[in-house]
Amino acid sequence: MTNKNTGLVFNCYSLRRRMKASRVGRFIRPASVVYLGAVMEYLLAEVLELAGNCARDNKRKIIKPRHVMMAVEMDDELKPLFSDVIMPGSGVVPGVHTCLMGKRDQDTFRGWARQGLSKTQVGAKE
Helix, strand or coil: CCCHHHCCCCCCCCCHHHHHHCCCCCCCCCHHHHHHHHHHHHHHHHHHHHHHHHHHHHHCCCCCCCHHHHHHHCCCCCCCCCCCCCCCCCCCCCCCCCCCCCCCCCCCCCCCCHCCCCCCCCCCCC
């Protein structure tokens, strides 16, 4: 179960020790630990690759929790896996919900003085 034998980066001995400590099962076979390590390593590589691409798109050299969250939210396969996960320091998903968008007319982007909504009109005498 060494890294040389399994070809994994994760330490299988520590994974097996953690599985025993968390009482996953009565007996923990070495093959199951290697399989778990391979799956975890694959998921980690996938998430880090997408987060690295997201950081590069935002012109950053360091991957931050925000980039991990954005990568997970944009990926259709990872989004259901991380649906109940709260990532501290990652912020919220960008976007404005359609129900919050008000109706726009010709006076929407005018200032208060031009709409006649302020109490004193500019240049008006009482």
